[in-house]
Amino acid sequence: MQIAITGTGCYIPSITIPNDDFAANNFLNSDGTPIQHENRLVIEKFKAITGIGERRYVEPHLNTSDIALLAAEKALTDANIDKEELDYIILAHNFGDVSSGQSQSDTIPSLASRVKHLLRIHNPKCIAYDLLFGCPGWVEGVIQACAFIKSGMATKCLVIGAETLSRVTDPHDRDSMIYSDGAGAAVIEAVENGGKILSHATRTFTYEEAYFLFYGTSYRPTAKNTKYIKMYGRKIYEFAITNVPKAMKECLNESGAGIEDVKKIFIHQANEKMDEAIVSRFYGLYDRSMPKDVMPMNIHKMGNSSVATIPTLFDMVRKGNLKNQSIEKEDVVIFASVGAGMNINAVIYKV
Template sequence: MGGIITGTGSAMPRQIIKNDYFSKNIFYTKEGTKNPKKGTEVIKKLEEISGIKERRFIGEEEQSVDILFDASKKALENSGIDKNELDAIIVAHNSGNMLPNKDGVFHTVPNLAAVLKNELKITNYQCIAYDILFGCPGWLQGVIQANRLIACGEAKHVLVAGLEVASRLLDPHNLDSLLMADGCGATIISASDSRNIGILAYASFSHTENDLHNITMGSSLNKEIPGDCYFKMDGKKVYKYATTWLPQVIKKAMDKVSINPKDVDYFFFHQANGKMLKVIASNLMKLYDIDDENYASKIPMSIEFLGNTSVATIPTLFDLVNKNKMEGFELAKNQTYVFASVGAGMHCNAVVYRS
């Protein structure tokens, strides 16, 4: 017995933030000195490297739970199951519930899965509700946990949500932080007796060595700005880790079911950097000695208009494709997908799925 996806939902904030929103920012170097280049010039370079043209932020009067509830309700409706049939709720996030009208103030007690269960008015006390912190790969790790609950007979239906509200933690003087955005994606994973569909294999790596502080929270690059809860990233080291290890964790998952990239219909990759996605795909093909294969048609990309929504990226992207909102990509029966993500820790993971 394994898990299949029976419902998807996503919630994207109404506020669209284009790159020129940051053009007047004064950027600083990692050493804490002012970047001599104009904000417009720096932003243009960011767009060239990342592929990001716009992203979404929640409003000042909103809180994280608002989009978490919206996405989860849509996923339940899409699945057609009753909310009290859920046996578990797993919410992956990085920063708890960002409170309205309070910049950077968030709560983690009660945990977000419990808050979501309350908001959904679920009265089934045997439905366990818990959170996981696993960086950007958190939602996918939640899917793996849901599958394990199903496989051991502990659950028939599990709601797994990935939530990110990064806008309240951005350092306006740090170019790397402007990659981040807000959003939420949710998925219902249900039990299936078939061994030929659903989650076929998975793999996860946690290095947490010299890479531990590649992505972290800390003070602003502008030392005159108070506070130590700003998003910080060493872009070059993250790029190296992702392009090295994500192909390997994908290969480990695919090798478990004896498939290679040519057998995969779509790759649902974490959307952190447009160029990085191409290198990850190229490095994966090299592991299988595949040359000159064009995988652009196999990799849906939302980073251009949604930015990097961290934990929410893959479930949001999958929902958009599932709802026929990504031109050129259409889900059908008997397709093979690979979900893969990488992020703070450093962690990375992959899931092989058959529709």
Template sequence: MFARIAGTGSYLPGTPVTNDDLVARGIDTSDEWIATRTGIRSRHLAPPETSSSDLAYEASLRALASAGVDASEIDLIVVATSTPDYVFPSVACLLQGRLGNRGATAFDVQAVCSGFIYALTIAEKFIRAGGHRRALVVGAEVFSRILDWQDRSTCVLFGDGAGAVVLEAAEKPGILASALHADGAHHGILSVPGNVCGGKVIGDPFLRMDGQAVFRFAVRVLSEVAGECCASAGVAPADIDWLIPHQANMRIIEATARKLGLGMERVIVTVDDHGNTSAASVPLALDAAVRDGRVQRGQKVLLEGVGGGFTWGAVLLEF
């Protein structure tokens, strides 16, 4: 028993908020400052009444339609998110209720920007074990809720969105290899160091990041895990048709591609349109490339992500 992606979907809330729009809102920055350092031109910000489960629902409808599958046929729902609607129930259960699915296994995965890679790998293991046949795997985030809008070094980087895939049992391998890692010793360079206790916020409820440390760590581990994943499948990096990395920062994407010996013409980049959407960024980029015809059936695609924790991982698949 193997697993393959049968359909993809994505959703971005509202209208794009450009770098100039942020300047107009009073943030001490400029389009040139943001674009030259990150490659980001715009992002989408969910309105206050919109939650991660709302974004997940819209992306899921598109993925189900793409796969030609009814929600009732799903027997596993895995949602990757760091910004859930509530402490509990999980976004996965809320999504399940919205979709009208009853009885499927449903749970969330928290691995920040690596979340979708973790979730996809977990779902594939469930299917290969034989207990499940069709999974809905989603990355959904409303990172705008945890940003300090007075900190221009972080607030300009992130946006909201969701991406989803339908993963189903298959006779031939679709996912060829995967690799997941974490190292909690690096938790301090990217975190939201606060929580709620007794109805009050304890600590700092905003995202804090050491940008230079994150850059150095991300480039190293992304190139390493990509090589590990390819070696596991017996595929040379040169034989990959498409690299779809976590859409965090254009400089990280370019540096990782160089280390792998891949030209940028073989890298899917969407960070300019929606910024860093954490667990949603990889499935957003995948869906964009599928829908515009770049990613075709039979091609080898490498997905990879790195996020707070620190967590990182990669999935090599034949689409």
């Protein structure tokens, strides 16, 4: 028996927000003082570091569970399985359903239960639950699905990553330009022949790192007491480039594959410079240079949609929807992510 990804799907929101749309924002420092640069310079520097030129936002009538459903339906169709055969629906997110114009998160019932309801699945043995694990949530969902199948508790699992970060961003915080919305999904199955999950690794660092990402108030002192996603960007950058390459190396060594076998690295689309540094350091651990085109990127047009970045990126490459990027049968690829917690994980997968 092998454990494979047999179907994928994603939902890319229809509303495109270019960087120029932030030109009129009143950006402030964390202490509420004005930033001493024109917004034009702030935006130029932002793009140079993150690589983001535009991002996608969901339409007002859609919520996180709605776009999770849309991605899930595509993955189920792609896998060509009966939805009633699913043993688990694992839905990774961080903020639940936050309706347009609102600030309160809604997680009762769980988003996974909502998706199961919307899929009209009758089978009560299909267990639906949410996974809160920061940006690495979808990868961790794949790892949990793998564990369920290995243990004999499941044969088919649906793993979804969905988020609407546009609804939890502070318009006075420059970091608000990073975040976006989206959803990606994959069906994980026990198969006789096909792809194979070779190994996985997960780490949680909390001694000093637990609050590198957090929920905080607006940078505008007179703003109402609404909380938004906040982060210590420099600390996250230093943490990620130090720890993620090590976890990737441990995972690859455990898989039995060699560094020369790796064809693609699907890394969380957090920040282009940070991702390049992580992958470059990973290859440096093997005394190699980072190969050209080994790291597909869609952050330039999609932004950072947290748990949705890797499944969306993988679906796009798998289906030939990202220019100059493709994967073939038998290719060895790596999924790797870092995010709130602080959590790190990686999966080595043979397509």
